[in-house]
Structure formats: structure tokens, C-alpha cells
Amino acid sequence: MTPETETTVPRNLEVLVTSVATDLMAVTAATSAQVSERVLGDLVTYFDVDVSFLRHHDHRIHASELVAEWPPRPDSAGPDPLKIVYFADSDSVFAETERLCEPTILRSEAVARPGSATVAEVPLRSGDVTTGVLGFVKFGEREWLGKELNALKAIASLFAQVQARIAAEERLRYLADHDDLTGLYNRRALLGHLDSRLAAGRPGPVAVLFFDLDRLKAINDYLGHVAGDWFIRILAERLQEGDEERFVARLGGDEFVVVPSIPMTTDAAETLAHRLQSVLRERVSIDGEMLTRTISIGVAVGTPGHDTTSDLLSRADQAVLSAKNAGGNSISVFSDRMSQEIALRNDIELHLQNVIDGGALVLHYLPEVDIRTGDILATEALVRWQHPTRGLLSPDRFIGVAESINLAGELGRWVLRNACAEFARWRSTGVGAQIVLRVNVSPVQLVTEGFVDSVAEAMAEFGLERGSVCLEITESVVVQDIDTTRVTLAGLKEAGVQVAIDDFGTGYSVLSLLKTLPVDTLKIDKSFVQDLGTNAGDLAIVRAIIALAEAFRLELVAEGVETDIAVRTLLHHGCHRAQGFLLSRPVPGPEMERLLAEGRVPVHFP
Incomplete structure (x- = not known):
């Protein structure tokens, strides 16, 4: 390289790093792969190399995932063998990138490729952890200047920042839709899922199974809340077992909801409820104790375009309440009778205070x-309630509601x-x-x-x-x-x-x-x-x-x-x-x- 070229490199490299920073600034999880591929293409042109790649490391499974490459390889009919590479299965040179700390230049004999090739590997670092690698391949010889490698370190740092930001965003998105204790979906995700499933034109019927664990408090009181949490996690795992696809959510405490992914009639949903109830009743070993709890399940079915998420969940909730009131350890299917009871209860709850004050008793x-x-x-x-539309109501119709809303x-x-x-x-x-x-x-x-x-x-x-x-x-x-x-x-x-x-x-x-x-x-x-x-x-x-x-x-x-x-x-x-x-x-x-x-x-x- 001539002295004139030497003096122009720093300025051009600074422009390159600034350009990459600008491109990566607004990257999101949805656009990350596309923007990264475009940036790699610019880097291949600038550094006059043949191939560039960006990989992220997953240290939990000791593997590296391909995020972007340039030039893109044509899609193959089968799985991409380079998409996920486990370090234990790779050659020793690539395996070293799992914890690479500084840029490394490898020659053809090191990478075991036919012909002459030069490979530059630059680690993505987050604190003391190597989170990925930015790589460049030149078929033939290429000398990498120290200033070029410094620029690549800066670019790798930008990619690492994007990686961390997207990981944080995905974590927040995950937490927004998942239960922290079990990893199941939460109420927010359940509502969104049912809104989608019940949209007009979607296949139905849509079944909802509402699970309520009977007397979890006994475990918490006897063995402590840590044991109770462990028990809940095991039940969550069991709800996800089986060949059928299903959406499983935890609403909090000891309440779960299962939504089968395929349309399901009431009879089929009840059959599934019995099968899952048997699985959940199997004993669990905790701190040397073999524990089990019975389960109450409410089953309800909705029609897309006709029923709302609120309607369907309310029916399933009423059904499981009926199962609990029957002594627990049972399965209850929502019926028209329950619908009438809900309407009556809501009527009573809304108007009982005025009735006491207004002379209708x-x-x-x-x-x-x-x-x-x-x-x-x-x-x-x-006592009787002279209801304007329902006639004379006996006390067993409204005393229980009065007790539940502190009017007894x-x-x-x-x-x-x-x-x-x-x-x-x-x-x-x-x-x-x-x-x-x-x-x-x-x-x-x-x-x-x-x-x-x-x-x-x-x-x-x-x-x-x-x-x-x-x-x-x-x-x-x-x-x-x-x-x-x-x-x-x-x-x-x-x-x-x-x-x-x-x-x-x-x-x-x-x-x-x-x-x-x-x-x-x-x-x-x-x-x-x-x-x-x-x-x-x-x-x-x-x-x-x-x-x-x-x-x-x-x-x-x-x-x-x-x-x-x-x-x-x-x-x-x-x-x-x-x-x-x-x-x-x-x-x-x-x-x-x-x-x-x-x-x-x-x-x-x-």
C-alpha cells in the first residue's frame, strides 16, 4: 500500500464505521437480518473480500447461529447445515470462536479449505462474554492492516450492541406475554390468542378448558411456597405434554387455561379434559414427599364471529366454579342453565343494595x-325479593350473592x-x-x-x-x-x-x-x-x-x-x-x- 493510500485509510474507515452505525441505529428484531445482510454486502465491497458472515452464540447449548451472510447462498430444499453449528461438532478452529476475545487472522491451512484463503474473525463482545463472531473470507492472500482490524472491532461492537438491544426487546416482549414462574403464556397473551381464534371466518368451534387446582394452600402451608411453586411448574409441564397442539396459559395462582389448536366440539373437549385431569393427578415428588392434588375443570365452547373472548372465558370460569361448588375434583361443561344463573347473579349483584334501600324486599x-x-x-x-321481571325470589336465590358482596x-x-x-x-x-x-x-x-x-x-x-x-x-x-x-x-x-x-x-x-x-x-x-x-x-x-x-x-x-x-x-x-x-x-x-x-x-x- 502506497503512502497516499495509508493516509486515506483512516478517513475512509471512519466514514465506514459511521455509515454502519447509521444503518444499525434503527434496527429492530424484525429488520435485523435484512439490514445486517445489506451491511455485510457493503463491508465485502469495501474490504475487497469474497464472503462475510455474522453469527450469534448461544452459550446455553454451546452453539452458533447464522444471522446473516453475504453473498446469500441459494435456499436449499432441506435444512441449512450452517444455520446452527454446535461447537462440539465443529472443527477446532471454529470452536475457538465460542470464547474469542480479539480479532484473529487464519490462513488456508488453518481453515482446511482447498486453495489459498484468508479468514478474518472478529468477536462480538458484551462485557466479558463473547456473544458472536463477524467473519470475512478472501479466496487468496490478503493482508489485514491493524487499522482495518480496529475498524472491524468497532463495527463488531456495533453489531453486539444491536444484538443486546434486540435480546432485551425480545425478553421484554416475552415477559409481556409469558408467566414468569412457569414460562407459560399469561392472561394478556391468552386474550390476544382468543381474539384471533374467535374472529369471523376462523374455523370453529373454539374450546376452552379452565383448570383450577383444588387446595394448593395445603402444600404451601405444609412444605412452603417454594414447594408450591415447584408443584405448579410440574403441572405446567404436564399440561403441555402430548401430541396435540394446544395453547396453554397460566392466569395466576393455581389457575390455568388450555385452548386446543384445532376446532373441537363440546364432547371432544370434555374427553380431553378427562385425559388431562388424569395426567395432572399423578403424584409429584417434592422434598421426599409424594404429593398430589385434585383438579376442577370447566369446559366451554365458542363460535368464531359470534362469541367474544370475554363471553367464552366467562362461561369457562362459570363452569369451573360449578365444578368447585360440587366439591371439586370434577369436570363441568357450561350449559344454558349456567348462563341463566350468571344473568341472575349479575342482576342480583348490581341491584341488591338498591333493593334493600328501596322497599322491594x-x-x-x-x-x-x-x-x-x-x-x-x-x-x-x-325474606323475599319482589323482582320486577323475575317475580318473587326466595332467599336461596340471593343470600349467597349478598354474602359474596358483603351485604349479608x-x-x-x-x-x-x-x-x-x-x-x-x-x-x-x-x-x-x-x-x-x-x-x-x-x-x-x-x-x-x-x-x-x-x-x-x-x-x-x-x-x-x-x-x-x-x-x-x-x-x-x-x-x-x-x-x-x-x-x-x-x-x-x-x-x-x-x-x-x-x-x-x-x-x-x-x-x-x-x-x-x-x-x-x-x-x-x-x-x-x-x-x-x-x-x-x-x-x-x-x-x-x-x-x-x-x-x-x-x-x-x-x-x-x-x-x-x-x-x-x-x-x-x-x-x-x-x-x-x-x-x-x-x-x-x-x-x-x-x-x-x-x-x-x-x-x-x-
Whole structure:
């Protein structure tokens, strides 16, 4: 090279590096290969070489991937043998590029090519790590100047920066669409996937399987959250196993969604759900423990162009909720009945507060009768909702929703005050003086601070004497928080309020507590009364409860009396108080007042 050429090289190299920097500045993951190929073409021309290539290293698998080359080789019918090259399978010279730190010049004997060739290899570096290699091949001899190699180092550094930036962007994009714990897709990716699958014109039906792990908390509490996370990862891996392609997402916690890639009918989706449920129930070894959990699965199917992502996921969610409510470890398929339940629940949730405040609630009353004489001994206040389009709704249609949206306490206070007010009005007209008013109490009310005082204030406000009001609590509520329950019941007893245990016999944990709780009445659950006289097992339970009430000197009431044989059986075994449709259905306040004025209901049992 002449002195004149020597003096022009630095200036031209600076322009070259600046030009490459400009070209690479706006590169994205989508344009990286195309722009890199164009830059390599410019470098081949500038340095008067025959071939240039850019490769990225993956140190996790000890391999090098071809990113761009110039001139491009024609596409082959099969896989490109140079696309991915494992260092362990390559020649020793190329293998050294895995951790190459400085530019290296190789001659023909070093690269084992026929004829004369010169190869320049320049590492891409990120900190102390070699992330790739920029290579140039000249068929024949070529001397590389130090200044040229310095320029190539600068260009390699630019390529390394692009590589790092794209890797960071891809990582952010990955994190935006994937769950950090399991590597599965996340909710955002699921919504996008379903939006695409449900677009008009796409093949359908589109099936969604919603998985909810039953009682993961037991693992977290027993072995810790690390073990729980490990358990979740294994389930995630199992959901991806199998020959069928499927989109698997984790929504968080112990909830997963599987969307089969092919159109699938409801029956086929249910079959798949059963198969996956069996796989997920297989035991997992964690810290020497063989663990397993049951799985609840909800299945729903949508039609492209008709159903939305929100609709389909809501159906699958409702289906898995139905499976959970059935005790878990089951598969539930969305149905029209569930759709009606969702509509009703949404209606109730949106309007219940206004209903409590606005007067759409009414009270009906169920008489409690001495089945020997027909005399009315008590009446149970039952709340109803006079819905403008759905008619009269019974409490089992909206009490559960009230509890879920924290309105159970407010609803209970409305029932207590209005029942006391109507009861007091009856008594002021001279009817019902000898009967007891029974009012159901929710679990929320029982543990609410100031509950006893609010009951006492209501009785005082409406002039109801001690012993005229009885609060009914379910057997399961008694043992939920026994210490608080015991204090509350003692306070009610001191205020002159009777206490009855409703639905008695459905559990056993309260039996040992009866002798220490201030209870006045047991009400036999209707499930043991409805078939009384034809079911020997029910009779055995009822006789045991009768003996228990006698031993503790408690009043006893049979609920759900609907047949003559049930009445005769109860009378024969010593239970005289009952309520049920055979005696009277729940009636509005004015009708209850009329019955109280008569004092009895007609009873004619053969």
C-alpha cells in the first residue's frame, strides 16, 4: 500500500464505521437480518473480500447461529447445515470462536479449505462474554492492516450492541406475554390468542378448558411456597405434554387455561379434559414427599364471529366454579342453565343494595305448629325479593350473592328490624301474644361487633318482651368461630333472646358443645324429615336427635314436614312441633296475621 493510500485509510474507515452505525441505529428484531445482510454486502465491497458472515452464540447449548451472510447462498430444499453449528461438532478452529476475545487472522491451512484463503474473525463482545463472531473470507492472500482490524472491532461492537438491544426487546416482549414462574403464556397473551381464534371466518368451534387446582394452600402451608411453586411448574409441564397442539396459559395462582389448536366440539373437549385431569393427578415428588392434588375443570365452547373472548372465558370460569361448588375434583361443561344463573347473579349483584334501600324486599312467614292440635306456636320470618321481571325470589336465590358482596349483614339487619316491627304490630292488635318470632341470622352478623346490642335495641324499640324473639343459626356456623359464638350467644341469652340451632343433624362437631352453649331449640334438618317413615336411616337419626333434645331439655322442631306418614312418625317418637308445606306454606304478613287471629291451622292426619 502506497503512502497516499495509508493516509486515506483512516478517513475512509471512519466514514465506514459511521455509515454502519447509521444503518444499525434503527434496527429492530424484525429488520435485523435484512439490514445486517445489506451491511455485510457493503463491508465485502469495501474490504475487497469474497464472503462475510455474522453469527450469534448461544452459550446455553454451546452453539452458533447464522444471522446473516453475504453473498446469500441459494435456499436449499432441506435444512441449512450452517444455520446452527454446535461447537462440539465443529472443527477446532471454529470452536475457538465460542470464547474469542480479539480479532484473529487464519490462513488456508488453518481453515482446511482447498486453495489459498484468508479468514478474518472478529468477536462480538458484551462485557466479558463473547456473544458472536463477524467473519470475512478472501479466496487468496490478503493482508489485514491493524487499522482495518480496529475498524472491524468497532463495527463488531456495533453489531453486539444491536444484538443486546434486540435480546432485551425480545425478553421484554416475552415477559409481556409469558408467566414468569412457569414460562407459560399469561392472561394478556391468552386474550390476544382468543381474539384471533374467535374472529369471523376462523374455523370453529373454539374450546376452552379452565383448570383450577383444588387446595394448593395445603402444600404451601405444609412444605412452603417454594414447594408450591415447584408443584405448579410440574403441572405446567404436564399440561403441555402430548401430541396435540394446544395453547396453554397460566392466569395466576393455581389457575390455568388450555385452548386446543384445532376446532373441537363440546364432547371432544370434555374427553380431553378427562385425559388431562388424569395426567395432572399423578403424584409429584417434592422434598421426599409424594404429593398430589385434585383438579376442577370447566369446559366451554365458542363460535368464531359470534362469541367474544370475554363471553367464552366467562362461561369457562362459570363452569369451573360449578365444578368447585360440587366439591371439586370434577369436570363441568357450561350449559344454558349456567348462563341463566350468571344473568341472575349479575342482576342480583348490581341491584341488591338498591333493593334493600328501596322497599322491594318483603317478609313471608312460616308457621310452626303443634301437630297434635294444630295450634300455632311460633312463626319464622323469611325474606323475599319482589323482582320486577323475575317475580318473587326466595332467599336461596340471593343470600349467597349478598354474602359474596358483603351485604349479608345489612340484609340481616333489615330482616330483623322489619320482622320485629310487624310482629309488634300484630301483638298490638291482640294476636300472637303467646307465640315466638324466629329470625335467621347469617354468619357475618353473628361475629359482627355490636350485634347483641343491635338485637336488644330492636326488641326495646318495638316493645317486645324477653323470650318473644328467637334467633336461628345453622349448625355449621356454631363451630366456625366457637369462642366468638359462645360469647355472642351468652350475650343474647342475657338480653332475653332465645337461640335455635337450624338444620341440626347435618354435622357432628356441635354435639360435644351443646352442654356448654346457651341453646333453647334444635330444628331437625328437613333432609331427615322428608322421607321419614320410608327411610330407616333417617328414622334412626331423628330418634337420636329427639333423645338428645330430651337429655338437654331443649325444644325440638321438625322442618320440612310434607307427608302424613312423617307426621305420624314424629308423633309416635315424641316430636310434637313441626313446620312444612303439609301444615302451611310461607305466607305474607297479612295472611300470617289472619292465621294468628284464628290461633291454629287445620290438621287432619289419619
